[in-house]
C-alpha cells in the first residue's frame with residue numbers, strides 16, 4: 001500500500017514498511033488480465049485461458065479453439081495453434097501487417113531511426129498511430145488465414161454454454177477460448193487522492209503527477225510511442241531524473 005502522510009509517503013509491502021519523500025511507480029502496463037464479464041456464461045467444460053497464461057497448444061483440450069482479440073498476442077497465439085489445428089480468431093478491427101524485421105534489423109530499430117518511437121502522443125504521427133493501433137508484426141498469421149487454417153470472426157458479443165456469438169450474427173460451438181483481450185490497470189494499492197482518473201488510469205504530465213514527489217514510468221504513451229518500450233523508456237527516465245533533482 002502507498003499512502004501520503006504530510007510530506008512523506010508510507011509504503012507497506014508484504015515484508016516491511018518504508019518512508020520516502022519520492023515514489024516512482026514502475027509497475028508496468030500489464031497488471032491485471034482483462035477478460036469480458038460474459039466469459040462467466042461459458043460452460044465449465046470450456047477451457048478458458050488468458051493470453052498471459054497461454055504457453056503452448058498442449059494446454060488445450062479436444063475440440064474447437066477460439067482466440068478472442070486480434071492484437072499481436074492474439075495473432076501470435078492463433079498462428080502457433082493453427083500449425084496443429086483449425087482456429088477461429090475473433091477481432092473487432094481490420095488487420096494490417098508489417099514485417100517484423102528489415103534486412104537483418106528488427107523493425108523497431110527502423111522505427112527508432114525514423115524517429116517514430118520519439119513521436120509524442122500529441123504530434124501528427126503520434127495521433128495517427130494511436131488512432132490506427134499497432135499493426136500485426138510478421139506475416140505468419142496472414143499466411144495461415146490465406147491457407148484457411150484460421151477463420152476470422154467479428155467481435156465477440158456474448159457466450160452461453162458452448163456457444164459464442166459474434167457481431168456478424170454467426171454462432172460457434174467452442175471447446176477452448178483464449179482471451180487475448182489485453183490488460184487493465186490495478187492501482188488498488190495506491191491510496192493517494194487525485195492520482196487516478198475516472199478510467200482508473202494515472203493523471204500525469206510526462207509521468208509527473210499533481211502530487212509532489214509521485215511519479216510514473218513505463219506507461220504506454222507516457223510521452224512518446226516508445227515510452228513503454230525497452231528502446232524508449234530511457235528518455236522518460238532521464239526526464240524524471242531531472243525533475244527529481246529539482
Ligand SMILES: Cc1cc2nc3c(=O)[nH]c(=O)nc-3n(C[C@H](O)[C@H](O)[C@H](O)COP(=O)(O)OP(=O)(O)OC[C@H]3O[C@@H](n4cnc5c(N)ncnc54)[C@H](O)[C@@H]3O)c2cc1C
Nearest residue numbers: 026027028029030031073108189217218219228229230231
Ligand atoms: C506480449 C508482449 C510482447 C512485448 N514485446 C515487446 C518488445 O518486443 N519490445 C519491447 O520493447 N517491449 C515489448 N513489450 C513491452 C514490455 O513488456 C515492456 O517494455 C517492459 O516489460 C516494461 O517494463 P516495466 O519494468 O515498465 O514493466 P514490467 O516488465 O511489467 O514490470 C513491472 C513489475 O512491477 C511489479 N509490480 C506490479 N505491481 C506491483 C506492486 N503493487 N508492488 C510491487 N511490484 C509490483 C510486477 O510484478 C513486475 O515485476 C511486450 C509486452 C508484451 C505483453
